[in-house]
Amino acid sequence: MLGFSVDANLALGFNVWAGSSKGDILKRILAILATLFLVVSNVQQASAADLYTSDFDSYTIGTPSNFDIDYITYSEFADNPDLHFFGVFTKGVITANQFNDGLDSWAKVSIDADLDGRMDYKMETRDHDLVGNYASPAIISSINGDTVTVLTGCSPQFYGDINNGAKFFAFTLPWDCLKLPTTFGFRVYMEYWDSAEAFFDYMPDATVLEVSHTFNNQPQVSVSKDPPKATSAANGVVSTPSRAPDALEQLSPEVLKSVVTIICAGALGSGWSAKVELAAAHQNAGYKSFIVTNHHVVENCIGSGLVTLELPDGSSHGGAVISWDETNDLAGIVTTASIPGLTWRGQTPSQGWWVGVLGSPRGISGYLTTGLISIILPQTGELGVTSPVNPGNSGGPVFDREGRVLATVSWKLLASEGLAFAKNSPLLCLNIIVCPSRAWDANPSGNSSASSVEERSGQNGEAPVATFEVNQRTLASFSSTATTLTSLQKSQVKAAVEANPNATKFICTGIRYVSQPMSENIKVRKRAKAACEYAKELNPELSTWFQNKPTEARSYAGKVLLTIKSPAS
Numbered sequence: 343m344l345g346f347s348v349d350a351n352l353a354l355g356f357n358v359w360a361g362s363s364k365g366d367i368l369k370r371i372l373a374i375l376a377t378l379f380l381v382v383s384n385v386q387q388a389s390a391a392d393l394y395t396s397d398f399d400s401y402t403i404g405t406p407s408n409f410d411i412d413y414i415t416y417s418e419f420a421d422n423p424d425l426h427f428f429g430v431f432t433k434g435v436i437t438a439n440q441f442n443d444g445l446d447s448w449a450k451v452s453i454d455a456d457l458d459g460r461m462d463y464k465m466e467t468r469d470h471d472l473v474g475n476y477a478s479p480a481i482i483s484s485i486n487g488d489t490v491t492v493l494t495g496c497s498p499q500f501y502g503d504i505n506n507g508a509k510f511f512a513f514t515l516p517w518d519c520l521k522l523p524t525t526f527g528f529r530v531y532m533e534y535w536d537s538a539e540a541f542f543d544y545m546p547d548a549t550v551l552e553v554s555h556t557f558n559n560q561p562q563v564s565v566s567k568d569p570p571k572a573t574s575a576a577n578g579v580v581s582t583p584s585r586a587p588d589a590l591e592q593l594s595p596e597v598l599k600s601v602v603t604i605i606c607a608g609a610l611g612s613g614w615s616a617k618v619e620l621a622a623a624h625q626n627a628g629y630k631s632f633i634v635t636n637h638h639v640v641e642n643c644i645g646s647g648l649v650t651l652e653l654p655d656g657s658s659h660g661g662a663v664i665s666w667d668e669t670n671d672l673a674g675i676v677t678t679a680s681i682p683g684l685t686w687r688g689q690t691p692s693q694g695w696w697v698g699v700l701g702s703p704r705g706i707s708g709y710l711t712t713g714l715i716s717i718i719l720p721q722t723g724e725l726g727v728t729s730p731v732n733p734g735n736s737g738g739p740v741f742d743r744e745g746r747v748l749a750t751v752s753w754k755l756l757a758s759e760g761l762a763f764a765k766n767s768p769l770l771c772l773n774i775i776v777c778p779s780r781a782w783d784a785n786p787s788g789n790s791s792a793s794s795v796e797e798r799s800g801q802n803g804e805a806p807v808a809t810f811e812v813n814q815r816t817l818a819s820f821s822s823t824a825t826t827l828t829s830l831q832k833s834q835v836k837a838a839v840e841a842n843p844n845a846t847k848f849i850c851t852g853i854r855y856v857s858q859p860m861s862e863n864i865k866v867r868k869r870a871k872a873a874c875e876y877a878k879e880l881n882p883e884l885s886t887w888f889q890n891k892p893t894e895a896r897s898y899a900g901k902v903l904l905t906i907k908s909p910a911s
Contacts, residue, residue: 393417394553396546405541407434409447409534412509414545416528416553426522426555428465428513430530436502436511441467445535449500451513454527454550455520455646457608461485461529462648463520465498465513472511477501480513482520486660493519523645525554525607567664568621569674570632572777575617577688577746581892583695586712587743588863594698594710597745600684601738603652603702604639604661604675611639612701612738613651613675614747617683618775620676624664629676631683634770635737636752637666637673644673651677654708667773670723671752672765674774684739686747686767690782691715691725699729699751699762701738709735713760715748723769725749731762740764827872835873838904839880846883847907850874852890855899866890866900873902 395415402410415429428451441448452461463484470478477499483492496519502511527550533542545551587593600615613635620629633651640663643649649661659679666673695715703709713728727740731754740749749764771777827835839848850873852866867890874886893899 394551396551399543399545399547402543405532405543406534408432408436408440408509409532409541409543410434411530411532411543411545414528414530414551416551416555418555423556424517426515426517428515428528428530429510430512430532431510432532433509435507435509436472436504438471438473438504440472440502440511441500442469442471445537447534449511449530449532452529452531453520453522454529455522456606456643456648456650457525457527457550457552458605458650460650462646463493464490465500465515467500472502472504474505477514482515496520521645521647522555523607523642525552525642526646527552568623569665569774569776570616570618570620570624572687572771572775572779572781573617573619575685575687576783577685577742577744578889580689580695580742580744580746583689583691583742584714585743586696590698590712593743593745594700597684597698597739597741598654598700598708598710600682601654601700601708602633602681603705603707603734604633604635604737605650605652606640607642609639609642610702610705610734611635611736612734612751613639614700614737614739614750615681615683616747616770616775617685624676628678629662631677631679631681632775633661633675633677633681634739634747634750634774635673635675636750636765637668637671638752639737640666640673640675641668649675651675651679652707653679653681665774667769670765670769670772672750672769672774684741684745684747686770687781688746688783691718691742691748693718695748696743697727697729697740697748698742699727699731699735699738699740701731701735701751703732703734705734716760719763723766724752724763725766726761726763728760729762730759735762827876831873832876835876835904836880838906839877839884842906843881845881845906846885847905848874848877848881848884848886849903849905849907850877850886850888851903851905852888853893853899853901853903854890856892863890866902869900870902873904877904 393415394417396413398413399411410433412431412433414431417427417429418425419427430449448467450464450466453463453465454460455462463482466481466483468479468481472478478501480498480500481492482496482498483490496516498513498515498519500511500513502508529544529546529550531542531544533540602613602615604611604613613633615631616634618632620632640649644663644666647663649663651659651661653659659677661675661677663673663675693715697713697715699711701709711729711731715725716728717726719725725740725748729740731751735751736753738751739747740751741747747767749766751762751764753763755761768781771781839845850870852870854863854866867888870888870890874888877884878886
């Protein structure tokens, strides 16, 4: 999906007005809106800094002329830049009781904040008479699928020029109510009821009027609204990091489950779900996942805070931008969709590591490229990769042979291949995610290897800590096919736990043969996981960690090494 496109002539809209020049039309609209502005805002002069008008409605059947929309406009005024003005021009004179006629007649402005073809807000008239040329309160609501929520703490209004028998009315919306993005779209609907049936009209006929505004829409350089917290999930030492994964055809689809396409204001980029703990405020609001992307992917939607996420299964979900760091080109999005989180903390990468890149270049979602880390740039917090990237890759993950995200794709040198750059994961700890400890560690303990996303973290997602010493190591005998524990294996785990009642760390290492297929590697990891889970049942105070490790000794393949650690004295 490439986003919702709007015919370019609608942004100008000065296409048809029989017997009038474009200059005459502009003067008429400015004069009318300036009159409205003088009444509502009580200023001496009004000048429109931005003015957009739609095409003209050619034919409507049966609708009374004062509900028959001729054209619609959007404007803002330099004298009062904190208001959006939505004008509705009709073929007949607006009456005082037009929206208070006892027949439920009404009008609304629907706003598509992110230009994805779905309306995000609506502003409606209420049962109030239009008196003279003074404003009455309107209702503003957010729209999320079938759920409509009235927004409080906002003061939209609607009004007309009843004293002068004008053929128009208008809505005003305070800028700080929604903080709409620089560019958005809207549509107007009017409905009249008589005793038997309803008559209606809407403009534009087939799309939205796309408009832009200038005032009060510059986001802060870096902002975090209830940022999530990094979990303790991390990778240990990466085995042979310069070598491609043993089974990329299995690793890539697992990572892809966490990669999304992001649509903002008709443009698109990529993003990835990070393994974090959401703030209580977001959990209580029903959000389940946190998406990392680039600031430049969502910058035109920061005002409204709304983006659309497309998942690999083809489903679409709303997202809310809650944090951004313009300087480091990073941003964070929360969503109610459940998306598996990728680990992004662990060993510091180096030049020559194998990397993969997933994203939506040119709108082709789920596209994989591979390469190597060509350079590490500590001064900018970036790394360069030889993986080909293109527009649409921005915000996607750069991951290692185990599926850990090392960086977020950001930019490339034009007319060049193999010169792409990404923002390193530690930059997320500056303004996007709260990190109790470092994202990269030069000397992590433990060993990791390629496996499924489900298998890549321990029971508590906690990496071994360097301040522990080994007290006991036991090699448990597992069959080559089992992924659950037999009675014998349980007794071995139990003996290991009971041998060190004061132990605080229990590490389960599945041993795999170096050349065995990925499916066997995953089974080994599952055996290790089962052992750690049983140890946790026996002693809930234990911190557990499971992993797998290669060996060239076939006699050890399939077994699980149990390592019990206690605090160093």
